[in-house]
Amino acid sequence: MDPEEQARTLLKAKGLRVTGSRAALVAALMRAHEPVSLEAAHKLAGSAGGDQATVYRNLQALTGAGMLRQVKGVGRREMFELTVHGHRHGHAHMACTRCGRVECVELDGMPQQPPKLKGWNVSDLTVTVWGLCPACR
Ligand SMILES: [Zn+2]
Ligand SMILES: [Zn+2]
Numbered sequence: 001m002d003p004e005e006q007a008r009t010l011l012k013a014k015g016l017r018v019t020g021s022r023a024a025l026v027a028a029l030m031r032a033h034e035p036v037s038l039e040a041a042h043k044l045a046g047s048a049g050g051d052q053a054t055v056y057r058n059l060q061a062l063t064g065a066g067m068l069r070q071v072k073g074v075g076r077r078e079m080f081e082l083t084v085h086g087h088r089h090g091h092a093h094m095a096c097t098r099c100g101r102v103e104c105v106e107l108d109g110m111p112q113q114p115p116k117l118k119g120w121n122v123s124d125l126t127v128t129v130w131g132l133c134p135a136c137r
Contacts, residue, residue: 003027024048
């Protein structure tokens, strides 16, 4: 199955309307294997992904449907990654303090579940490792 075909299947499975621009966006995110910003998603999806406003709307719609997760706490830009297609919950992110690039990373001993904290209703657990990426070192 090519990525576009896989993307259409994933969209259908989430009960989302399948459009050419959404399929192109999801296929681009599958190829990226790391969180991407709006600008990067627009570039990666190419002309099939539509203009930047279309990409933005699709990112919001797919995030709302739980197909994408906004990667929080990694700095200046909003970054998005797929919640499906091999992206497990509970991995950490490496963020470059210079160029803002973000990569997913599996850390040994990373808590998969937040500790039970008295009186708190925990909704998410994120770990971000800061540093300089290979290109910026
Ligand atoms: Zn960098
Ligand atoms: Zn990630």
